[in-house]
Amino acid sequence: xxxxxxxxxxxxxxxxxxxxxxxxxxxxxxxxxxxxxxxxxxxxxxxxxxxxxxxxxxxxxxxxxxxxxxxxxxxxxxxxxxxxxxxxxxxxxxxxxxxxxxxxxxxxxxxxxxxxxxxxxxxxxxxxxxxxxxxxxxxxxxxxxxxxxxxxxxxxxxxxxxxxxxxxxxxxxxxxxxxxxxxxxxxxxxxxx
Numbered sequence: 001x002x003x004x005x006x007x008x009x010x011x012x013x014x015x016x017x018x019x020x021x022x023x024x025x026x027x028x029x030x031x032x033x034x035x036x037x038x039x040x041x042x043x044x045x046x047x048x049x050x051x052x053x054x055x056x057x058x059x060x061x062x063x064x065x066x067x068x069x070x071x072x073x074x075x076x077x078x079x080x081x082x083x084x085x086x087x088x089x090x091x092x093x094x095x096x097x098x099x100x101x102x103x104x105x106x107x108x109x110x111x112x113x114x115x116x117x118x119x120x121x122x123x124x125x126x127x128x129x130x131x132x133x134x135x136x137x138x139x140x141x142x143x144x145x146x147x148x149x150x151x152x153x154x155x156x157x158x159x160x161x162x163x164x165x166x167x168x169x170x171x172x173x174x175x176x177x178x179x180x181x182x183x184x185x186x187x188x189x190x191x192x193x
Contacts, residue, residue: 004028016129023192032156043150053120064113075173143172
């Protein structure tokens, strides 16, 4: 199972609840279970949506109505990745286009924010799965420069898991860390039972 950002929690939950079906897990820039303390938010460039989610769905919806995308949330490496390897088909490969895309995504999110709101509410709620129950080997791939999900989240997850390995990528941010996908897939082939 592989997950990125908020998808990492889903991948770990699958491993905890379906141990006979999950043979290995890879999480890129995964968010750790919410602790309720300030330390959980530390290092996030924009924690407004998650803080609003802690006050409930109505507060998170109000935040969605007024929030704007900040291109500085991503690093230069993230913007480079979004204009090359991780660029969607048909999108101009430059930072200005991605900034415009961020504005468009923000506008779309304000028009129909339900999915994003649901994800954020889930991230600040107790997980239905116990990480200590994960038996499969887990690889956590984390960019040291990630401004969305700081490195301490990977460290917290690893501390809870029995079998985990962390690859810290010193020059990567939240998106550019995905460039490690081929190596992570090789890791899965080596460790999957």
